[in-house]
Amino acid sequence: MPTGRAPEPTVLRLSIYLRCLRQVHAEGLDTISSAGIQERTGITAGQVRKDLSYFGEFGKPGLGYAVEPLLTRLSHIMQLDRPRKVVIVGAGNLGAALAGYQGLRSSIFSLVAAFDNNLSKIGRPLWDVEIKDVRELPRITQEQGVEIGIITTPAEAAQGVAELMAQGGIRSILNFSPTRIVSPQGTTIRNVDLMKELEVICFYLPKP
Amino acid sequence: MPTGRAPEPTVLRLSIYLRCLRQVHAEGLDTISSAGIQERTGITAGQVRKDLSYFGEFGKPGLGYAVEPLLTRLSHIMQLDRPRKVVIVGAGNLGAALAGYQGLRSSIFSLVAAFDNNLSKIGRPLWDVEIKDVRELPRITQEQGVEIGIITTPAEAAQGVAELMAQGGIRSILNFSPTRIVSPQGTTIRNVDLMKELEVICFYLPKP
DNA sequence: GTGAGCTTGTGCTTTCTTTCACAATCTCCA
DNA sequence: TGGAGATTGTGAAAGAAAGCACAAGCTCAC
Secondary structure, X not given: OOOOOOOHHHHHHHHHHHHHHHHHHHXXXXXXXXXXXXXXXXXXXXXXXXXXXXXXXXXXXXXXEEHHHHHHHHHHHOOOOOOEEEEEEOOOHHXXXXXXXHHHEOOOEEEEEEEEOOOOOOOOEEXXXXXXXXXXXXXXXXXXXXXXXXXXXXHHHHHHHHHHHHHOOOOEEXXXXXXXXXXXXXXXXXXXXHHHHHHHHHHOOOOO | OOOOOOOHHHHHHHHHHHHHHHHHHHOOOOEEOHHHHHHHHOOOHHHHHHHHHOOOOOEEOOOEEEHHHHHHHHHHHOXXXXXXXXXXXOOOHHHHHHHOOHHHEOOOEEEXXXXXXXXXXXXXXXXXXXXXXXXXXXXXXXXXXXXXXXXXXXXXXXXXXHHHHHHOOOOEEEEOOOOOOOOOOOOEEEEOOHHHHHHHHHHOOOOO
């Protein structure tokens, strides 16, 4: 097991391995080799082995990896082995769509509230939660022990929301707004930028 | 100007520069330095200069970059200088949210249709387009010259949809379904994996 | 018990990115 | 016109990630 901590690209792939393992497990297989993972994920076998080796020795030579134990270990490493509460700020189209997402009603994630600053939305139901005033965010997230925040507001509001979240004890933020947020002290931010993806895809369109 | 083509990380940043430049332009500035871009985007000035240098010499020493010309040049490089037609397949929550996205009704992108395979959805309106039978996709995209496809179906359907898209002449695909798609010959795929983002964010939660 | 056959973990090599630093170039004001 | 000040473009160095190849280890059939 290497000494330093895993590089970011490895962490991104961990989530892919996890999905693969869940599927393999559902299919009833007990064991899978790095070559088998390559076949299902497209990630080369060598890469798989190197990635996993950052966290320990999980495989048996000649046999491969035992699916269930590896699933358990990886879930633990990814900190997906206990429930996490999530809030969404910005009850527009995207916010509403994400709020309805089944992945936020799983054994791991649960959506506890949605927030907006638009008075005509506040108080209304959104799927199975109620839209609350964003000014209540710090109090509510603190009280409920919310750890993850999702931002789906317009760009102008994003920085302020991130700060409210930090104030409310949220440590990890997923930002869908098309702007850079300067991380409040102690928080991690990941950006998902739909417009960027759309533009980048154009770059790769065949040149005339 | 370096000979080879730009590395992928550079292309991703190009889109960020573009957004920054649009904003700076809207503010009425004529000129911006790499340091100025760093201030607004967080990308280091040296990185900015190197990225841009892959495509030409756009700046003037002592002055910086002329905003409008650079905007034009970058738009051209990203192939964002002419309209692109887009279709969405999968009229669920996420598909519907994306279909309503203003960015798909801009001077560059226009949404021409949404598709689904669910009979109860086919024929219904979705914002300003109609939901059509996915089996009509190849014909319609071919006729209309659609270049970009967005997949928001469940995982099981994604591969088949990608193939229909390829058949309909689509060359670039944005895949939101939580699965790996094997690119049909001649198409580029970019994946946006929401569940993955959510899981990865957990990894970065402070360890207890 | 033993050997054939897989498959892992990992050091080494190669490739890809980022950072650094500075000569060259341009502007602008006196 | 000339010189101070700013800022670029880029080669060279450092750093990060991916690919490779193989010794070591495990299994299983006979």
